[in-house]
Amino acid sequence: MTNKTTDLALFLARVEQTLDRLDAWLPAPVTPPDWSSAIAFRWLRRGAQARLEAITHPHLIRVEDLQDVSDQVARLDANTRQFVRGRPANNALLTGARGTGKSSLVKAMLDRYHAKGLRLIEVDKQDLMDLPDIVELVRGRKERFVLFCDDLSFEDAEPAYKALKSVLDGSLAAVPDNVIIYATSNRRHLMPEYHAENLQARNVDGEIHLGEATEEKVSLSERFGLWLSFYPFSQDAYLDIVHHWLREFGLNDAKIEKARTEALQWALGRGSRSGRVAWQFARDYAGRHGGGTKR
Structure with a gap:
């Protein structure tokens, strides 16, 4: 009787361990956020x-x-x-x-x-x-x-x-x-x-x-x-976006006008005239020419 009791206890312990492992894999209910x-x-x-x-x-x-x-x-x-x-x-x-x-x-x-x-x-x-x-x-x-x-x-x-x-x-x-x-x-x-x-x-x-x-x-x-x-931006559209962001960074018209050549070179180096490239150039240029954080 003692051996049977021990075997049963071991069996139940293994079952409990198996269920614990299964619980870790079963999806838990998702609690709604605040x-x-x-x-x-x-x-x-x-x-x-x-x-x-x-x-x-x-x-x-x-x-x-x-x-x-x-x-x-x-x-x-x-x-x-x-x-x-x-x-x-x-x-x-x-x-x-x-x-x-x-x-x-x-x-x-x-x-x-x-x-x-x-x-x-x-x-x-x-x-x-x-x-x-x-x-x-x-x-x-x-x-x-x-x-x-x-x-x-x-x-x-x-x-x-x-x-x-x-x-x-x-x-x-x-x-x-x-x-x-x-x-x-x-x-x-x-x-x-x-x-x-x-x-x-x-x-x-x-x-x-x-x-x-x-x-x-x-x-x-x-x-x-x-x-x-x-669609990909034309050169003029790309420069319009550059100018917009440079104004947002607080640069004056003179500095914005001087940025034209560098902006085109930046786009050529990146192989793209996109809004993202224009934004990245404006951040770099404004940082080098005294621009502030975006308004």
Whole structure:
């Protein structure tokens, strides 16, 4: 009897250890954050544990600081204004050249509308599988949430691709009307496109029918109701942005005019005339010529 009791005790101890190890891998319920503590949040996952972390000092940008993208600003602003007013609005995909203001435009919407209840939740690509959990976490809240997926692109057969596709349009569970998705990407269709895929296209009675691989890739981007395209800046547009930021750093017109040649050389060295490059040059130039912090 004593041996049997000892064996049973050992067995139960092993079962308890096994259950403890399983608990470490099972997802724990996500505790809602203090929604009043911030206007922006970041979804963080570490193994089986996930949480929404408040971003207490978000990088906000004024709409007025976005130069030479007035059409894109107007269209996303109108969509966001509809959203915060509780009216129908579209998920938005911002695509195009790097450094042209895609992410900055989304941040500018938060700056403009956070006082009206707009909130932003940043979700990394590797965490897109958690989108249904995030949606359920904010369902029923009075705030209006933008789920922000920055610099988004997928390789073939990534599971996160289908997770995003399902949340956008295709899941049986309805997405609440206080949630919208804004995504930025350098790829218009979010996935790599190959020359061989074009060979799959067919001509039927004068109509072009895409191949299955291309159809699959287009189907994700088509789930975004609003497409905004960003293009490389011309030399004049690039210099306009440089001048804007130098004025923001407090430099006078004479110093700004002298910066022209250096600004063009800076862009040539970086191989890009983008808004980001213009901002970086202005910071460097202002620092070397007595500029102050940005107003």
